[in-house]
Amino acid sequence: MPGEDRPRQAGDRIESLLDALGAGGAVARGRAEELVRQVTDLYGSGLARILEILDDRGQLDRATLDALTADELVSSLLVIHGLHPQDLETRVTAALDSVRPYLGSHGGNVELLDVSPEGVVRLKLLGTCQGCPSSSVTLKFAVEEAIESAAPEVTAIQVVEEESRPATPAVIPVDALLVRLNHPDGGDAGNGGAGDGGGGRNGAGGTRTAPGAGPAGNWHEHAPGCWQAAPEIAGLEQGEVAGFLVGGYPVLACRTGQDLYAYRDYCPRCTGSMAGATLQRALAGPVGGGLLRCPACRAHFDVRQAGSCLEDRNLHLDPLPLLVRSGVMSVAVPAVSSQDA
Template identity: 65%
Template sequence: MDHENLLGAAGERISSLLDALGSGGPVARDRAEELVRQVTDLYGAGLERILQVLDGEGALTSSTLAALTSDPLVSGLLVIHGLHPLDLPARVAGALDSVRPYLGSHGGDVELLGISEEGVVRLRLLGSCQGCPSSSVTLKLAVEDAIETAAPEVTGIEVQEAAPATAPALIPVGALRSRLDGAGPSPGEVAGGTWEALPELSGLESGAVAGFLVSGLEVLACRIGTDIYAFVDRCPRCTRQMPGASLQRALAAPLGGGLLRCPHCRSHFDVRKAGVCLEDRNLHLDPLPLLLRGGVPSVAVPTAAEPP
């Protein structure tokens, strides 16, 4: 198990053990919780002393501190014991900065609106992913995991999506000028790509998986209930296309969530979590935004995928 997942797995295991010990009565549970507190306090004091020794020796330089806090396991332990040099807002802002390149590749961005006293992070979606059905899933993968790693004390994440903009009464001068210059986008274009109609998605049955070639891009789509999801047809683990991929039920997922299984390396990808790989959470399928345009399902194809 890698260091990034070790802290979370240990916390879950400790919690499950405490629950099991609770079946022995309140006294047994109280003693178990006291034992955990004593061990935690001991290691916390040790970590604090290590930092004091490094500082006293002049070895706790800014580069050393940056290296320590950039490690997910060390950073998480420093947060738990109140030793992290960055406060909560700074760590959340850093987490958002780390995923902006990923969101930007889909023509989107995210804005930090604030953090409540209860530890709830409020965000707003920006860019072309705003309002599309896959935006919440993209956010969950790209943003939520980053925030939970950098700031495990966060109690929740709320996403605010702006209401659809109404058509302006007047055409802005800048837009008119760009059209006269021939630089404005055509009606089917989006930032970084184009919307391509894919009416076949309407006939996709729940539980079905199908592949499509859209403007030179191999697309893998599946349906769970009324929800349709689309991804670039490429397994990030074995780097092969996934014809014959199957949709399996995720027992722990709500609302009948499903797992796409690669037919080659048999890796599993959580569809409702933007294709995150269960075997390696650092990997994920590449989700594609979907939208009903004129009543026809359409998929956003990145510019790089379009044929020359």
């Protein structure tokens, strides 16, 4: 929707103006802040009056409330002025539900323990998400972002870790067993590169990452990044795998069932790009496939278990946060330095 970023830009502009006025002294800044409060209260009263009129006319039904609270800008205004129909815990719960598909790509989940009267949210990361090397990124770019957007009055987020438990192994496909027989030492079946995987999405047109993207460390070893819009990922068909260059960073995405997963386009086993990778279904596994197969070394990675490698459990793909933000599918990618490029 045009102008979706204007509220954020306006908020940033207000902060900049307040900082500039603060340079004139404490009195000048105090007056500026009082002016902002008065204007905010005025518009808050107007918003409350609009809701009263709709309610008096019998037009503030559940469908209308759901539509209002589903809009990010309107919902935030309702929260600011104490008009939101949902309490804090309900909104936090809904925020966590919105990130569960991404947490599933880590083979984990999140449980809301409680929300204190002071606005402190206590969470527990479950499954392999708790032990995932990217768990700090998970919290920063997914869980915290979702909670802060739905409930800006939250004062702190605390994470309680559960005791680690052995992950349930996935069923290994027949050709994975052959790879183990042919390469018992876990060596490459290929020579490091991604073979002939080149431009174009696997099986469809699209923006493809360049083969042989360098390793440059894990996600959490990069400089802090940011969310980047990637609407093409949402267009993936069932069982489709494709590569994208998002913010200069190579991303491999796939869809299995209703779930979308995004990973760094890098195979930790053969240290090459996974251009040309395919989704396979494990024996006795669910329909739709859940194993990404590297075309170069034929290693298999379980997308539902944080990209864990079936041939070597010490290896795994690097999951990337994937969420719908302001109605657009977005992925959080680390900053790419000139050395990485």
